[in-house]
Amino acid sequence: MKVAIAGCGVVGATIAYELSQVPGLNITVLDQLPPPKFPDVAVTQFVSPSSTGAALGVLMGVISHKAKGKAWKLRQASLQRYETLLPELTSIIGRSIPCNRQGILSLCFPSENLDKWESLVEIRRHQGWNLEIWDSHQLQTRCPQISNNTSITGAIYSPQDRQINPTALTIALVEAAKHKGVEFKFGVEVLGVVSPSPEISQSCNAIETSAGRIAVDYLIIAAGLGSSPLTAQLNQFVDIRPVLGQALQLRLTNPLGNPEFQPVITGNDVNIVPLGNGDYWVGATVEFPPESSKEIPSQPELLQTVLEQAIAFCPALATATTIHSWSGLRPRPQSRPAPIIDRLPGFTNVLLATGHYRNGVLLAPATAIAIREMIISNQ
Numbered sequence: 001m002k003v004a005i006a007g008c009g010v011v012g013a014t015i016a017y018e019l020s021q022v023p024g025l026n027i028t029v030l031d032q033l034p035p036p037k038f039p040d041v042a043v044t045q046f047v048s049p050s051s052t053g054a055a056l057g058v059l060m061g062v063i064s065h066k067a068k069g070k071a072w073k074l075r076q077a078s079l080q081r082y083e084t085l086l087p088e089l090t091s092i093i094g095r096s097i098p099c100n101r102q103g104i105l106s107l108c109f110p111s112e113n114l115d116k117w118e119s120l121v122e123i124r125r126h127q128g129w130n131l132e133i134w135d136s137h138q139l140q141t142r143c144p145q146i147s148n149n150t151s152i153t154g155a156i157y158s159p160q161d162r163q164i165n166p167t168a169l170t171i172a173l174v175e176a177a178k179h180k181g182v183e184f185k186f187g188v189e190v191l192g193v194v195s196p197s198p199e200i201s202q203s204c205n206a207i208e209t210s211a212g213r214i215a216v217d218y219l220i221i222a223a224g225l226g227s228s229p230l231t232a233q234l235n236q237f238v239d240i241r242p243v244l245g246q247a248l249q250l251r252l253t254n255p256l257g258n259p260e261f262q263p264v265i266t267g268n269d270v271n272i273v274p275l276g277n278g279d280y281w282v283g284a285t286v287e288f289p290p291e292s293s294k295e296i297p298s299q300p301e302l303l304q305t306v307l308e309q310a311i312a313f314c315p316a317l318a319t320a321t322t323i324h325s326w327s328g329l330r331p332r333p334q335s336r337p338a339p340i341i342d343r344l345p346g347f348t349n350v351l352l353a354t355g356h357y358r359n360g361v362l363l364a365p366a367t368a369i370a371i372r373e374m375i376i377s378n379q
């Protein structure tokens with residue numbers, strides 16, 4: 001069975017790898033961009049053409065407030081799959097993928113609703129996950145880099161949450177999927193979807209691409225913001241809009257606090273992500289397009305506010321050098337929850353794996369499992 005995947009961000013690449021283990025599938029992944037790569041170290045400012053290339057890779061699973069239903073099931077499935085996926089990829093490609101296993105530390109402020117956290121700690125305990133509530137003394141002892149002023153009252157520590165380098169992960173997934181027989185066509189745009197007779201037939205049997213027509217039995221649309229135009233062609237427009245994020249990489253001569261304990265620190269929607277050797281990612285802004293337009297004007301002052309917030313949390317960051325800053329667009333579904341993992345309405349063989357908004361890296365493994373199940377159940 002011929003399966004085409006439109007889009008090779010973290011979502012398309014994870015689906016490709018997951019499907020490569022299903023016997024009898026002939027998989028082709030198409031992306032209009034060149035193969036994923038790390039940013040050029042000499043570039044001080046860039047705009048990422050994909051959402052994945054801009055992401056911080058923070059996996060807010062156990063520490064998220066999603067406690068039940070689909071939102072939690074997807075998070076849990078992803079956290080569990082990551083524990084097997086990373087060693088699997090490492091053994092195929094022969095190198096490890098940068099992953100921070102020291103957890104996520106969410107700072108608490110005077111207005112914090114601790115009752116809510118206590119009830120989440122209980123829920124997670126029943127679900128088999130740990131969360132710890134730290135007072136300010138515990139916080140200062142474990143993380144002396146955190147400002148000891150009274151505006152930070154403690155923290156929630158989630159030891160089982162992770163952070164993964166999204167570009168390294170995507171490169172690894174492509175390499176491992178290739179190893180298992182998946183074909184990748186980079187620099188090839190999916191232009192359209194061919195339906196034998198759109199009035200009567202609700203299936204797609206080929207796609208038009210910038211490199212010619214390709215016959216397919218299944219099409220998986222994992223094209224992030226590029227998904228909307230493809231669905232529009234099938235008269236089933238799925239509205240996904242951009243939300244801009246800016247972030248930066250800082251460099252210190254020494255790591256913050258205890259070099260042996262470097263969790264991701266988060267507060268007021270600002271993440272401080274340790275990369276090792278005194279480098280940190282700080283971000284990201286959340287910038288919506290104005291009502292009147294789909295374009296989002298760049299606002300450097302918002303990135304400056306994020307940096308100031310990070311310095312308020314960890315004053316030593318004030319001495320850091322900025323290595324580079326960047327921006328990217330998150331694919332956010334309009335008027336429906338993220339992500340969209342479903343059949344395209346009315347079509348038997350077009351699947352949507354898109355609109356992951358702020359959690360595409362977190363939810364890619366669960367998305368890939370769901371897509372695999374949809375395909376297997378139809379075989």
Ligand SMILES: Cc1cc2nc3c(=O)[nH]c(=O)nc-3n(C[C@H](O)[C@H](O)[C@H](O)COP(=O)(O)OP(=O)(O)OC[C@H]3O[C@@H](n4cnc5c(N)ncnc54)[C@H](O)[C@@H]3O)c2cc1C
Nearest residue numbers: 007009011032051052056057058190224226245360361362
């Ligand atoms: C600043 C920032 C920080 C973030 N931090 C996090 C985080 O900490 N944790 C987290 O989980 N998520 C985070 N995200 C969100 C995450 O990046 C996205 O949810 C995720 O990358 C979406 O992946 P994707 O594969 O669906 O989309 P993309 O990465 O955008 O990939 C879609 C691909 O489809 C291709 N494409 C589009 N149209 C076509 C076409 N017609 N033909 C061929 N190819 C096409 C594009 O070229 C692109 O490569 C962040 C995002 C930003 C911007």
